[in-house]
Amino acid sequence: MNEQIITVKNLTKQYQQTQVSGISNINFSIKRGDIVAIIGESGSGKSTLLKCIYGLLKPDEGEILLNDKKVLGPDEQLIPGNAEMKMVTQDFSLNIYAKVYDNIASMLSNRDVKAKETKTLEMMEHLHITKLKDKKIIELSGGEQQRVAIAKALISDTKVLLLDEPFSQVDSLLKNQLRADIKRLAKETGLTIILVSHDPTDGLFLADQLLILKNGQLLQNDRPEIIYQNPSDLYT
DSSP states (O other), X not given: OOSEEEEEEXXXXXXXXXXXXXXXXXXXXXXXXXXEEEEOOTTSSHHHHHHHHHTSSOOSEEEEEETTEEOOOGGGSSSXXXXXXXXXXXXXXXXXXXXXXXXXXXXXXXXXXXXXXXXXXXXXXXXXXXXXXXXXXXGSOHHHHHHHHHHHHHTTOOSEEEEESTTTTSOHHHHHHHHHHHHHHHHHHOOEEEEEESOHHHHHHHOSEEEEEETTEEEEEEOHHHHHHSOSSSOO
């Protein structure tokens, strides 16, 4: 099996007459089972890169390969996004008036009732949210909603999880707990995780691989400790 699960080649995506930041000639690869942090300030192109990887945006040039197969853009498939990946956005995409259990179990519509219950409860236990089973999403804190959204994404046995600013709605204590949960999940399941953050400490704490973006350019791509000890410039 190829050690690289994702390869990004010469990726460029620019926007005309808009404030949204593009990316230019991005190249990198990701090892299976690694946690990768894409770090940069607002306007660096982080979210654009993440959406291209997932297949929500079609690049102007270049390509993304997932397990050596090209990731298709939104105009090349009926449902935008890639079935082998799951993405958790900043708004979580949860039914706020439904219970936690029902939000997660809704991803298993084709399974029998007992199998669905078993798998849903196992996933809730993984994310430490079993006690929230019968609460409605609207009753939860931002950190609790984040855990539910991750459980919902993972229950369909995805191999790659994409997280867009996963710590933006939690305080420092919950942030540390959620970081630890994400790291534990990756280790226990072999999941490949790609997260976007404006906070460099997220990458230093969590990542096996760190990508630094500025103005749509990839400034540095290496292990966090190497970038910390040998930054390529003052921005890094």
